[in-house]
Amino acid sequence: MQQNERQISLKAAVIEAIAREFRRDPETFYIGEDVGVAEGIFKQTQGLHAEFGDRRVIDTPISEAGMFGLTVGAAVAGMRPIVEIMFSDFLTLVMDQLVNHAAKIHYLSGGGFRVPLVLRTAIGVGGVLGSTHSQTLYAWPAHVPGLKLAAPSTPADAKGLMTAAIRDDNPVLYFEDRMTYNLKGPVPEGEHIVELGLADIKREGTDVTLIAFSRMVHVALEAAEALAEKGISAQVVDPRSIVPLDTETLVDAVARTGRAVVIDGGHELYGIGGEIAATVAEGAFDYLDAPVMRVGAPHNPVPCSKPLEALMVPNADQVVAKVERMYG
Amino acid sequence: MIEQTQALRIFESMLLIRRFEETVIDLWATVETEGHRHVYIGQEAVGATIMELLREDDLILTTHRNHGHVIARGADPGRALAEILGRADGFNKGRGGSAGLTVREAGFLATTGQVGGGIGLGIGAAQAQKVKGRGGICVTFFGDGGLEEGIGFEAMNIAALYELPVLLVCENNSVGVTTGRAQNEWSSSSMAAETLGDVPRALGIATEVVPGESVTAVYDAASRLIGDLREGRSPAFIEMRTRRWPGSRSFNPQLVTGVTDLAGIWEPGSVTGEHSDWINRYDPVIGYGRELMRQGLIDRDEIRAMDERISGRVQAAREFALSSPLPSAESGLTGTFA
Numbered sequence: 001m002q003q004n005e006r007q008i009s010l011k012a013a014v015i016e017a018i019a020r021e022f023r024r025d026p027e028t029f030y031i032g033e034d035v036g037v038a039e040g041i042f043k044q045t046q047g048l049h050a051e052f053g054d055r056r057v058i059d060t061p062i063s064e065a066g067m068f069g070l071t072v073g074a075a076v077a078g079m080r081p082i083v084e085i086m087f088s089d090f091l092t093l094v095m096d097q098l099v100n101h102a103a104k105i106h107y108l109s110g111g112g113f114r115v116p117l118v119l120r121t122a123i124g125v126g127g128v129l130g131s132t133h134s135q136t137l138y139a140w141p142a143h144v145p146g147l148k149l150a151a152p153s154t155p156a157d158a159k160g161l162m163t164a165a166i167r168d169d170n171p172v173l174y175f176e177d178r179m180t181y182n183l184k185g186p187v188p189e190g191e192h193i194v195e196l197g198l199a200d201i202k203r204e205g206t207d208v209t210l211i212a213f214s215r216m217v218h219v220a221l222e223a224a225e226a227l228a229e230k231g232i233s234a235q236v237v238d239p240r241s242i243v244p245l246d247t248e249t250l251v252d253a254v255a256r257t258g259r260a261v262v263i264d265g266g267h268e269l270y271g272i273g274g275e276i277a278a279t280v281a282e283g284a285f286d287y288l289d290a291p292v293m294r295v296g297a298p299h300n301p302v303p304c305s306k307p308l309e310a311l312m313v314p315n316a317d318q319v320v321a322k323v324e325r326m327y328g
Numbered sequence: 329m330i331e332q333t334q335a336l337r338i339f340e341s342m343l344l345i346r347r348f349e350e351t352v353i354d355l356w357a358t359v360e361t362e363g364h365r366h367v368y369i370g371q372e373a374v375g376a377t378i379m380e381l382l383r384e385d386d387l388i389l390t391t392h393r394n395h396g397h398v399i400a401r402g403a404d405p406g407r408a409l410a411e412i413l414g415r416a417d418g419f420n421k422g423r424g425g426s427a428g429l430t431v432r433e434a435g436f437l438a439t440t441g442q443v444g445g446g447i448g449l450g451i452g453a454a455q456a457q458k459v460k461g462r463g464g465i466c467v468t469f470f471g472d473g474g475l476e477e478g479i480g481f482e483a484m485n486i487a488a489l490y491e492l493p494v495l496l497v498c499e500n501n502s503v504g505v506t507t508g509r510a511q512n513e514w515s516s517s518s519m520a521a522e523t524l525g526d527v528p529r530a531l532g533i534a535t536e537v538v539p540g541e542s543v544t545a546v547y548d549a550a551s552r553l554i555g556d557l558r559e560g561r562s563p564a565f566i567e568m569r570t571r572r573w574p575g576s577r578s579f580n581p582q583l584v585t586g587v588t589d590l591a592g593i594w595e596p597g598s599v600t601g602e603h604s605d606w607i608n609r610y611d612p613v614i615g616y617g618r619e620l621m622r623q624g625l626i627d628r629d630e631i632r633a634m635d636e637r638i639s640g641r642v643q644a645a646r647e648f649a650l651s652s653p654l655p656s657a658e659s660g661l662t663g664t665f666a
Contacts, residue, residue, distance in 0.1 A: 029459075055459075061489065066482025069448020070455055073466075076437045077387060077456035096479070100442045101449060106666050110421035112432035114666045145664045169666035 005186035011044055013155035013187045014120075014176065017162035018045075018082065020191070022052055025080060028166065031058040031067055032084030032120075041086060042122070042181055064093035068119070072102045072171075075117040080166060085121040088175060089135045094119075102171040103146030114169045118162070123151075124177035124215055124265065125302055125312045134302040134312070136266040138175050142242050142275070148196055149242040151175040153217035155185040157240055160194025168196065177215035177265065197244035201253070205235030208323050209253045211276055212263040213239050216314060220263050223319035232323060242272055250276065251283030258289040261322045263314055268296025290326035295319050330547050332625055334380055338543055339616055339626070340634055341376035345396040346588055346613050347635075347642045348405055352395065352412060352426075353575075353583050359650070360413055365426040367581050368396030370541070370573035371499055373612035375400045377546040378467060378497060381554050387437050387453040389446035389468040392427035393499070394439050397469060403431045405641060406648035415652035422655045437466075444477030446470055447496065451483045454492035454563070463558040465493040472500040472517035475524055487563040488531045495553060496533075496565040498524055499540065501576075503569045528565040540568035541612040544619070571610035574603045585611075590635055593617035594628045 008016070022028050034041060036049040036059040049057040060067040064085055071083040085091060091098070098119070105113050123136040141147045148170050152158035158176070165172035194200075202217055203224050212220035217238045224234035237253045239246055254260040260280055264273030277292040295314045302312045330338070349367040356365060368375060375396035382388070382401075390397045398408055403419065411418025412426045419431050430439035437453050440446050450468030457464040474480055475498065487494050502517040521527055525535035534556065536549040546568065553564040575584040585603045592599040592607060592614045599607050599614075607614055620626045626634075 058490075061482070061485055063482035063486060065479045066448060066451070066486045069445070069450075069479060069483055070452040070486060073389070073437060073449035073452020073454075074456045075452070076449070077453045079452075079456050079459070081452075096442055096445060097448055101438065101440060101445055105438050107664050108420060108424045108428050109430055109432065109438075110419065110423055111663045111666075112420070112430075113438065116666075148665070 006189070007184045008155055008187050009181065010152065010155040010158045010176070010183045010185070011042065011181040013159040014044070014162050015046055015048065016187070017159040018166070019048060019051060021163060021166045022048070022056065027079045028082065029056040029058060029079065030082045030084070031060055031071060033060055033062060033086055035059060035084050040084070042178055044181065045084070064090050065097055068094040068097045071117050072097055072105070072115060075115045076105060076113050080116050082118040082120055082166065085119060087133045087135070088121045088123045088137045089132045091121065091137050091140060098141060098147070099144050103144045106170070107146055115171050116169045117171050118165045119171065119173045121173065121175060122178040123175045124179045125309060126179040128304050128306055128309055130304040131301040134309070136297070138173070138242060139266055139271045141173050142272060146171070147243065148172040149175065150196055150240065151214040151242060152240065153180070153202070153214055153238050155183065155187045156192065157194055157200070157238070159187050160192045161196065161240060163191070163193045164196050172196070175214060180215050194240060196241040197246050199237055199239045199246035199249040201235065202238050203234070203236040205233040205257065207233045207257055208259040208261065208326070209235045209237055209257045210261050210263060210319065211237050211239065211250060211280070213242065214265055216263040216265045219314055219316055220319065222316040223323070226316055226320050227323055234323070239276070245276070245279065247279055247283060250280050254280040254284040254292070255287040258287050259323070259326050261293045261295060261319055263319055264294065264296040265314060266297060267299055268294055269299045271296055293322040293326070295322055330544065335620060335625055338376045338380050339620055340638065341379065341400045342372035342613050342616060343635060344405070344638050344641070345372045345376065345399050347638050348399055348409070348645070349395060350583060350587055351409070351642050351646050353581050355413065355646070356580070363425065364579045365412065365581065366393040368393060369575065370610065370612065371501060371568070371570050372396055373543045373546055373616060374497065374499055374540045374568045374570070377543050378550055381547070381551055382467065383464065384435070385462065385464040386435055387457065387464070387466045388435050389437055389450040389453065389466065390439050391446060391470055392441035393471065394429050395426070398429055398431055398434065398436065401431070401434045401436070403434045405645035409645045409649035410652045413649050414654065415649055416655040417648070417652035421659065423660070444470060444474040444480045447474060447483040448479045450494050450496070451487045451492050454487065454494035455490065457493050465495060465554065465557045467495045467497060469497045469499060472498060472502050472524060474498065475519060475527055476517070481527065484528050484531055484533060484563070488533050491560070491562045493557040493560070494563045495550070495557060496528065496563065498565065498567045499570065500524060500567050501570045501572050503571050505572045524567045525565060532562070534562065534564040536565070537567045537569065540570035541610050541615055543612070543616045571606065574606055588613060590617065590631055593631060594621060
């Protein structure tokens with residue numbers, strides 16, 4: 001780490017990216033529930049209303065479909081909106097506008113129209129918020145052609161990916177695990193862009209590749225530490241964006257170690273983790289010494305009570321156990 | 329008051345839509361028998377008149393029943409027909425088809441067959457127009473079924489709260505419909521409200537109900553509301569009531585009223601048969617032709633000449649569309665992302 005690099009939280013890094021782009025591009029605006037004077041339920045829009053005012057930081061009624069419709073229409077008409085859907089659980093309420101409009105307008109028009117928007121939403125389990133405010137539903141939109149998805153794990157990536165998302169000419173869904181909001185790390189000052197579709201090696205290693213994104217990167221790093229104590233050198237790779245997926249880097253990483261575990265904060269069944277596992281298994285088959293493994297959340301709703309809730313977050317012990325099975 | 333040149337332009341536009349749609353139905357009976365299409369016959373007065381009132385920088389959202397809107401806005405009928413037939417030279421390279429036909433250059437933001445979906449998108453277009461501040465508006469067309477979806481309520485509430493310059497044109501073509509699904513007909517609207525306008529009116533939106541087969545009535549109400557919108561007064565809603573064209577069918581509209589015989593304009597007695605009541609009372613093309621003749625704005629020979637000109641254009645459009653190749657299969661695998 002460079003000596004003079006400042007440390008800020010992931011949440012502050014996202015806000016910094018938005019504010020920089022807002023100063024640069026007058027066509028941008030931010031819309032959502034309680035995002036203005038209230039500055040968001042997690043203070044995730046802190047300072048934006050004070051700087052940019054009512055016209056560019058807009059509070060809505062409790063109408064996710066309506067506000068998202070507005071966002072898509074404004075994007076096609078030439079603006080560059082960011083819409084906040086408070087929890088990814090509420091993606092259920094915008095699905096028609098997202099799947100049948102935002103994702104398809106460019107393709108179905110034969111390329112004449114663009115839909116440059118960012119849908120910012122919170123994922124993750126913690127704080128006993130219960131089954132409809134704790135879901136990690138990125139696998140749903142990932143299945144729909146025409147949508148891009150980013151999920152940062154560090155403050156620096158959060159800033160860089162948000163900047164790239166705002167400048168992208170497609171609908172980009174930006175997932176922040178709310179349990180990482182206060183995570184601090186070095187963040188470059190000034191312009192910082194992390195191109196969508198570029199994975200990042202978060203830790204070098206030679207024996208096994210742990211693929212994880214968003215909060216699960218930190219679970220993977222913890223597992224890598226534990227594995228090191230057992231004499232196993234684990235590499236941690238963070239795809240950073242789910243669509244587009246940096247298949248080349250992932251396959252290359254797995255080919256070098258011959259073993260891989262994919263860690264996904266969403267439900268394991270029919271999830272992103274399974275898709276990534278299949279992708280690296282196909283691409284690196286000739287180099288594999290063991291089947292590609294998955295660790296994800298169990299297949300049940302997120303319960304509220306604290307000990308029950310904890311079951312829904314993949315942890316380092318589970319990752320270590322999977323790796324040990326490969327050597328069994 | 330409609331100026332003479334406007335009146336003639338509107339009538340010509342209505343006749344163009346009618347001949348275009350008759351061709352669409354004929355092509356589906358003879359060339360392309362698959363898929364679905366939603367024709368605009370019986371609603372021509374609405375689309376042609378609204379388009380006459382719009383500026384070039386206005387934005388438009390339309391639905392699966394879009395052909396009339398697109399043609400009335402001045403888009404090339406040949407490329408429109410090619411799109412409807414799924415051909416490579418269609419406005420959307422054959423990807424949108426009949427229900428998804430859309431034309432960026434003509435100000436269409438999107439065409440969506442998701443019932444009510446455009447009401448949501450339209451408030452975004454209106455937001456963009458408001459930010460631009462040049463008096464541009466958004467017109468969102470939707471059917472009576474559009475209000476049965478939840479998005480309509482949310483979007484109207486937001487439009488009213490933010491005072492967005494959007495004209496909501498509800499084309500209610502369910503008036504007088506007594507058949508419905510059981511007879512393989514489109515179903516009729518089913519709102520608990522006494523009139524559709526009660527819903528936006530409750531939100532403080534200016535609301536009008538207009539007989540949609542009357543150019544004069546459509547013009548008067550729409551020009552007043554559009555003028556208000558350009559001056560910055562809140563959203564507006566018009567229910568355009570039209571009597572369902574008897575040939576309307578799910579998937580396979582039938583020309584049960586025949587290829588429109590314009591002699592019905594100057595010889596009402598020539599209109600006979602099972603559907604003569606619809607033609608005499610509710611066919612907007614016949615009705616407006618009669619009105620223009622009464623006003624002395626056009627005569628029989630001029631109507632015949634106009635029809636000949638239009639039929640020539642539609643014939644050329646038909647030949648263009650049929651000669652356009654189908655898109656190559658691999659062309660469909662590009663352009664998911666911008």
